Amino acid sequence: MREKETTIYLGPQHPGITGNMMVKLKVTGDTIVRAETHVGYLHRAFEKLMEARTWLQCFPIVCRICVPEPDPNEENLSRVIEEIEGREVPERAKYIRVLVLELSRLATYLLWMGGQSGSMGLYTMPQWTVGDRDYILDLFEQLTGGRVYHMYIWPGGVRRDLPEGFGDKVLKVMDYLEKRLKDYDDLLFNNALFYKRAKGVGVIDKNKAQEWGVVGAPLRGCGIKHDVRIDEPYEVYDKLNFIVPTYEGGDVWARAMVRRQEFEQSISIVRQVIENMPGGDFYNKIPNPLNWRVPPGDAYVKTESARGEFGYYAVSDGSLKPRRVHARGPAYVHGVSLLERILQGANIADVSFIMNSLGTCPPEIER
Amino acid sequence: MEVKLQVENEILDKIKHTFHSAEVSIPRKQRVEVKLRNDLIHPFLAYLKDTLGFKHLSHISTVDWLEEKEIELVYIVMNYDNLVEVIAKIRLDREKPEIPTLREFWPQVETYEREIHEMYGVNFLGHGNLTDFILEDWEGIPPMRRDFDTVKYAKETYFNRPGREDAQDVRTTITKKSGEEIPELAKVYSVRHLE
Structure with a gap:
């Protein structure tokens, strides 16, 4: 009997989808013949809104571009403004920024571990990791006043200095997370079930990866060593010691193992930052923010976020407001053209599994 | 260098x-x-x-x-x-x-x-x-162009619908309730000001 081709709509509301988006699947039996991404459920026209606001008023907007990981947005926008303006940032502020970015990376990886294992039916992991992520959110709350959205990094430095005894608290959380990593290993990363389930699923062709625009952990999971922190060091990453792990295979398992190693590296970076934190100013004051004109010009800066290259292209025409701010998120490529491509031939049950491993984030596609 | x-x-x-x-x-x-x-x-x-x-x-x-x-x-x-x-x-x-x-x-x-x-x-x-x-089924000038008036669009589409007569300006509502004046500084960026 010939199998009939059926159309399935996965999303926009679906527990396996990482945000509100829809994947239209053409399937025969359990196998996907063609996948098509449909976005537009989360479009809030952030880039348009920014054109009608002063530079500083853009900050509460940009952190909403990616919910699980808002800090690279703030850091990028600050840095792109600083680059157009030629503003110097104090050394202490740079260290604090790296601290915030790495804590945010750890929080994102914890959330990802939950999502990745939840999408294969291993529900103990999300319970653990989401709970452990709260320790990092507690740190953010003390530092910035906000748990998820911080609006803490801004042009010229950061908003406030570190609270007293904050370093010790961070180190305590790092010790705890390092201890917990053994539990995560036992439950997920060294789990034979996970290996069997993830090996050979959602494979990205190594030879095509760069051309397809793959970045971040998926690229390193193909065995290609590329990390913005090394290639184009920003803030103080050139003064810190860390390695960039790579794995061969290009499948979900390789991407998971890359992230697991990076988790360890991030803990080490946070420790180095706390140890080497210099004194001095944390903010190079900008003039009156209500009448602050950024000189005409444009710049492109990028950050290695937990999901890959995150870039901002901004244009100033010398007025109070930006002429254009364009946010380039890794999910724009990963969630649309790449996802459509690697879902061909995959099993229906693997869709959210693959989506999670690519770090798809719909608000970042639509902005 | x-x-x-x-x-x-x-x-x-x-x-x-x-x-x-x-x-x-x-x-x-x-x-x-x-x-x-x-x-x-x-x-x-x-x-x-x-x-x-x-x-x-x-x-x-x-x-x-x-x-x-x-x-x-x-x-x-x-x-x-x-x-x-x-x-x-x-x-x-x-x-x-x-x-x-x-x-x-x-x-x-x-x-x-x-x-x-x-x-x-x-x-x-x-x-x-x-x-x-x-977007879905969009008509008129493309929305990201500079001459697209967002305030006008928002008013036509969202503000003046029945049941939303207060035009959703939170500041006005708060001012009415508390009797406090909106400071001059904040008025510059208020929606009312753009009318």
């Missing part, structure tokens, strides 16, 4: 040698900026990708220069070997922005072009799939 920018200068020389009309500059380390004639963007990106090894397309951005009646397309491509990023810019006529598609170069270009077509009204000839991406 000269020694540090060696790679950038080599790329600059190669581009200048091949494309005589291009304006090339080095804004900073690891960046080369190129301003091109419209019809040269295809051969230029082909040259960058195939001959100079710029394989990674970071993104395509668009800037609307309303006063100059032009739409600028910005292509940012990167070379993984020497880690230099080239920012290529072209300017299209705002009245009838048209350019052949770049789909065959990178698969992700399809998404970018669909979005730019939708948001800025740039027509990519030969694209074949310029369907709705984010």
Whole structure:
């Protein structure tokens, strides 16, 4: 009997989808013949809104571009403004920024571990990791006043200095997370079930990866060593010691193992930052923010976020407001053209599994 | 400084040698900026990708220069070997922005072009799939153009519907309740002020 081709709509509301988006699947039996991404459920026209606001008023907007990981947005926008303006940032502020970015990376990886294992039916992991992520959110709350959205990094430095005894608290959380990593290993990363389930699923062709625009952990999971922190060091990453792990295979398992190693590296970076934190100013004051004109010009800066290259292209025409701010998120490529491509031939049950491993984030596609 | 920018200068020389009309500059380390004639963007990106090894397309951005009646397309491509990023810019006529598609170069270009077509009204000839991406069934001027009035659109679409007569201005509601005045400073950015 010939199998009939059926159309399935996965999303926009679906527990396996990482945000509100829809994947239209053409399937025969359990196998996907063609996948098509449909976005537009989360479009809030952030880039348009920014054109009608002063530079500083853009900050509460940009952190909403990616919910699980808002800090690279703030850091990028600050840095792109600083680059157009030629503003110097104090050394202490740079260290604090790296601290915030790495804590945010750890929080994102914890959330990802939950999502990745939840999408294969291993529900103990999300319970653990989401709970452990709260320790990092507690740190953010003390530092910035906000748990998820911080609006803490801004042009010229950061908003406030570190609270007293904050370093010790961070180190305590790092010790705890390092201890917990053994539990995560036992439950997920060294789990034979996970290996069997993830090996050979959602494979990205190594030879095509760069051309397809793959970045971040998926690229390193193909065995290609590329990390913005090394290639184009920003803030103080050139003064810190860390390695960039790579794995061969290009499948979900390789991407998971890359992230697991990076988790360890991030803990080490946070420790180095706390140890080497210099004194001095944390903010190079900008003039009156209500009448602050950024000189005409444009710049492109990028950050290695937990999901890959995150870039901002901004244009100033010398007025109070930006002429254009364009946010380039890794999910724009990963969630649309790449996802459509690697879902061909995959099993229906693997869709959210693959989506999670690519770090798809719909608000970042639509902005 | 000269020694540090060696790679950038080599790329600059190669581009200048091949494309005589291009304006090339080095804004900073690891960046080369190129301003091109419209019809040269295809051969230029082909040259960058195939001959100079710029394989990674970071993104395509668009800037609307309303006063100059032009739409600028910005292509940012990167070379993984020497880690230099080239920012290529072209300017299209705002009245009838048209350019052949770049789909065959990178698969992700399809998404970018669909979005730019939708948001800025740039027509990519030969694209074949310029369907709705984010918006649904949009009529009128493309929303990301500078002359699109967001406040007017929001008022027509959201504010004056029955049951929303208070026009959703939270500040006015708070002022009425508490009797406090809105400070002058805040009025500048209030929705009421824009009316």
